[in-house]
Each structure stands twice: as C-alpha cells, then as structure tokens.
Amino acid sequence: MVDEKKTKGEISERDHQYWAANLRLIIGVLITWATVSYGFGILLRPYLMNVMIGGADMGFWFAQQGAILTFLGLIFFYAIRMNKLDKEFGLED
Amino acid sequence: MSQFTINMLFVGGSFALYTWIAIWARAKSTKEFYIAGGEVPPVMNGMATAADWLSAASFISVTGLISQGYFNSSFIMGWTGGYVLLAVLLAPYLRRFAKYTVPDFVGSRFDSKAARLVAVVALLVVSLTYVIGQMTGAGVAFARFLEVSSTTGLIISSIVVFFYAVLGGMKGVTYTQVAQYVVLILAFTIPTVFISLQLTGHILPQLGFIGTHTESGIPLLEKLNQVVRELGFQDYTADVSNKWNMFLFTLTLMVGTAGLPHVIIRFFTVPKVADARWSAGWALVFIALFYTTAPPLAAMTRLTLVTNIFPQGADQPALEYENRAEWFKKWEETGLIKFEDKNNDGLIQLYNDKNPAFVENVANEKGWAGNELYVNNDILVLAAPEIANLPGWVIGLIAAGGIAAALSTASGLLLAISSAVSHDLIKNTLYPEISDKTEMLAARLSMVGAILIATWLGLNPPGFAAQTVALAFGMAASSIFPVLMMGIFFKRINAKGAVSGMLAGSFFTVGYIFTYLGWFFIPGTNTYPNLPEFWVMGISPLSVGCIGALINFIVAIGVSYATEEPSEEIQKMVESVRYP
DSSP: OOOHHHHHSOOOHHHHHHHHHHHHHHHHHHHHHHIIIIIIIIITGGGGTTOEETTEEHHHHIIIIIHHHHHHHHHHHHHHHHHHHHHHTTOOO | OOHHHHHHHHHHHHHHHHHHHHHHTOOOSHHHHHHGGGOOOHHHHHHHHHHHHSOHHIIIIIHHHHTTOGGGHHHHHHHHHHHHHIIIIIHHHHHHHTOSSHHHHHHHHTTOHHHHHHHHHHHHHHHHHHHHHHHHHHHHHHHHHHSSOHHHHHHHHHHHHHHHHHHHHHHHHHHHHHHHHHHHHHHHHHHHHHHHHHHHSOSSHHHHHTSBOTTTSSBHHHHHHHHHHTTTOOOTTOOOSOHHHHHHHHHHHHHHHHTOHHHHGGGGGSSSHHHHHHHHHHHHHHHHHHHTTHHHHHHHHHHHHHHHHSTTOTTSOOOBGGGOOHHHHHHHHTTSEEEOOTTSSSBOOOOOTTOHHHIIIIIHHHTOOSOOEEEOTTHHHHTHHHHTTOOHHHHHHHHHHHHHHHHHHHHHHHHHHHHIIIIIIIIIIIOTTOOHHHHHHHHHHHHHHHHHHHHHHHHSOOGGGGGHHHHHHHHIIIIIHHHHHHHHHOTTOOHHHHHHHHHHHHHHHHHHHHHHHOGGGOTTOOSSOSSGGGSGGGOOGGGTHHHHHHHHHHHHHHHHHHSOOOOHHHHHHHHHHHOO
16 A cells, blocks of 8 residues: 555655656666667668678567567666665665 | 377376466465465566466467568567566556556546546456457367367366466466466477577577578578578568558557556566566566567478478479378368369479569469468467477477467456456445455456356457457557556546546547448448558558557546646655655
C-alpha cells in the first residue's frame, strides 16, 4: 500500500530532484531504444548497407539480433542507475 | 521405443511435474491467488514472464514468419522492445502502487468506477482474443505429436490448466511457468545448436548466423540470398519499400506488448520496486534467449530445406520425389508439406512462380509448370530435429515444449481474466462488503468460468480468433498502455480524460481494423478491400494500434485540461508513487 506518511507529507525539493534525474535517465534510455530499432533496424538501414557485422549488413543485424541485445543492456543499465539513485537520495524501500 | 512412446513420456512427464507443482503451491489467501503473495524472486518472475510471453504461436510459428525474409523483422523487435517500455515507464510504478490487477490501478488512480469498467472491458477483449489462440495451439500441438484429435488435445490441456490454475492461482501459475519455460527453451535451442554446428561449425547459433557457411566458404546469409535468388525469390535480406508501415507495425507491437494485462500483472508479484526493475531485465534475458535463436533457426532451416530439394544446386535437376527424406514423408501425412507433380517429371520443383520474369526466363525454359511444393511455415520448428538428424528424444522435447508454450500463456491469460472479474467486477464494483474468504471463492469460480469459456471458444473459434495480432495488440496499445502511462506521469489527467481517451483510442483502432478486415470480422462485411492502395496513408490495419494510442493521449489530455483538476488527494497519491 502507499506509504501513509508520504501521502500526507509535503513533496520536498529533493524529491523533485530525484524525479528529474529519473526522467533524464528514462529519456536517454528511450532515445537509444528508438535509435537501434527504428533507426538502425528500419529507417537508416539503406545508409548502413556497407557496414558489415560478420556476414550481415548492420541494419539487418540490428533488426534481428542487435536491437534485442541493446534492449537488454538498457534495462539493466536503468535498473543499476536507479538503484544508485535510490541510495543517493536515501529512498530505498 | 517408438517415437509415439517417447513423445508420450515427455508430455506425460511434464504434466506430472506441473501437477506436482500445483499441489505444492496451493494458494491460501487472495493475495497469494492474485499476486503469489508478492514474494516471487525477480529471476523466477523473469522466467515466468518469459513463459507467459512465449506463446504457442511464438514457439511454433514465429520462426516460419521470420524465414520469409527481413520484412518480418518487426516481430523480432516488436515482441522484445516492449519490455524496455515496461521496465522504465510502467513496471516499477505499478509495483509501488501495490494493486492486484490492471483495472484496479486504473480505478484507484482516477478514483472512478467508469474508468475501472472500461479498463475491464479492454482487458477482456485483449485477453479473450489471445487465449483462444493458445487453446487451439495446445490442441494442435497435441494432435501433431500424440495422435489424438485436436479436440481431445484441447480438452486434456484444459483439465491440466484447470488443476493448477484453480488450485494455485497466481502462485501455482508462476511456478509451473518456470518449469514450462525450461522445457520450451531446451526444446527450441537444442535442435538449433545442432543445425548451427552442421552448417557453420559454430556452437552458438547467434554466431553461426553471421558466420561462414562451411560447405561453400561464403557467409551464411550471402549463401542463403544466392540460393533463394536462383529460384526467383526475393533476397533473404532484401530491404522493404514501405518503411513507414514497418515502423508503425513494430511500434504497435512494442506498445501493445507493454499494454498486455497478463504481462503487466507479473510485475505485481515481486517483493520490492527495485525487484520490478530487475525482473523486467531478467524477463528479457529469457525472452532474448528465444528471440535471438529464432532468426538463426529461420535462416538455417530455410537454407537446409532448399538445399535438400536441390542437392546439386538450383541450376541442376531437383530432388526426385521417390528419394525424399523420411521426415518429408512423415510431415506429408499431416498435410503440412504437400507435393503436386505439375509437369509429371517426378522431380520436386520448388520456386517462386509468382515472379513473372523468373517464370518467363528460367522456369518455362526448364519445362517447369508451377511451384510443386507447399511447405507450411510451422514445419521449420516442428521438423527441425528431424531435419538435423537428431535422436527421438529431441522430437519428444519439441512436443512437450510446444504444449508448455501454449499452456503457460493460456494460464497467465486466464488468471488476468478471472482476477479482473472477481476483484474488479465482483469485489470492487458489485459486492464491496464480501470477505477475503468469499472473494477467494469468487476468484476460483471465475477461473473455472474463464477456463470453460476459453475451452468452448477454442472448440468453436469465432472470426476474431485469427486476428490476435490485429485485435489484441491494437487494443492493448490504444487503450491500456496510454492510460497506465498517463496515470503515472501526468498528474493532471482526471477520470473524464482517462475514460474518453480509452474510448476514443480503442474505437478508432477497432473501427479501422473492421473497415479492412470485416465488421466484427464477419467475412465480406469489410468496407474496403485490405490492400495497400486502400489503406489511409499506407497504414495497414495491423499497424494502426500506435495511431490509436496517440489519439488516446491527445483526447485524454484535451478533455482533462478542459475539465476540473483531479482532487488534491489523488495528485498527492500520484506524486507519492514517484518516490519510494
């Protein structure tokens, strides 16, 4: 359940800083997320035809392998950074 | 031991395991029934989420879809990328809200019964569409491996699901899903590893995929391009012309994934907010294991199939029908492979007879009278062990894996359906005064009802059963995802905005789908033919969900700002969800 004290208590400046830092992280993650899939994997593929990853052109590789691996990296990156942020702000639950 | 006996042993053994888990993990309270007591460790939850996610369709059909070429890459990115959205936009906050169901969150956040009910309806449309495919999928998997009719298979599956879902609720479902994941991932990866070793010498199919084809000494993908090109097909890696639609389709699949209730409720089961973030990562680890293996399997089995038919290359005569392999004969009996000797030369000509230039320049000259081989896409997975000459137990494993994939997804969906009925409709709307014990009984009875309805729908599939991708993903993307995201990130959204947004998004999406696929999917009632030249701005009905989501956002924000602010209490609640 939602913490009683928090619901009633005022939102402090620190809380706002925490949220702003989180939003910045989210935006960074989503930009990378879109770049590897919609960018490399779909829209930019024609311009990347000469870059080869093994036997595949870069766009094809990202569409079928690279995007997934990047997604994985992104989620763990976000989890690690948020845990650090929680500690910094003393907001662990 | 006959193949049938081996298959029986594998399927029977896995069923015994699921039943044992069901008895071990009986639910004792509504908290255990709805969210497994909120104490599932993140790695376990990740595995259960992966089993929830990898359906019969993914297990059996997705490899075949991918094997048609690059243009179907949308499925690969779409069905994995949604987890990034879940991890950063929804899962941690929904976990912090500590609710039992998706409509429960919507109802509490907007303090509105109307919003809760619209969310329940959206959830039911999405989950029912989805579950029919799983029930029929389980029936088909049974029929293929255990020589029973698909009706019998479906009924056996229902009984097994009944046992562990009614007894154990989310707790039983979670721990059986963990076991089901192990079965299905072994079944999928073992044959792929062997095929990769045979073709490229790489143990990891992901490396073999971009490695060198041992026999010809050129990259595997280049070899595949060459082979299919010689038969008049488009290059395997050929780019697509309608990038716009591919972009929208991928986006719809991603946003839809993040809006599927049976996936979202999995994040309610972990102990802490941080665990919800880890859990999304682990879920994608286990899903990635599947989705990075599928493209290599697709490319390698397609190459193997073609080189089987043209052993000396496409410019030499094709295989004689009399000399076809054993697995070929076996799968012919199921009708998944069909041969028709159109030019009566006893050879199997496989080529693209819809390519006019190729027909005129090559096929006619050789006296070919049309493509003679029909191969169902599902063959690439179902027959993979036989194509790779693997022993009988691997085939048994594939049988158990296919059934596990169907059952795990079906049980997750049934749980989402029954908890929405018992918790949101019965407890929170109709009879708020009932005790925990009575609600638990209601939850079990709802589960029984959901299983009966799903079984009945599986036996008599309605028109919308085949439109899972269009309807379920379209609805999830256009109604559920936006309302959850706005509920967390935009304090200003009120109940009126949320309700009108959900209605506008889903009516637009469903209307667009019906326009091209038939009103209520009744054949012949479509307003326009489902062809690219009739689509508005080149958007296919399968890709429209993300446009619906955009409409949902715009309408919800517009209506909210035109009406009163949400109460102070609600605004404080939203703020409190942001900080642990």
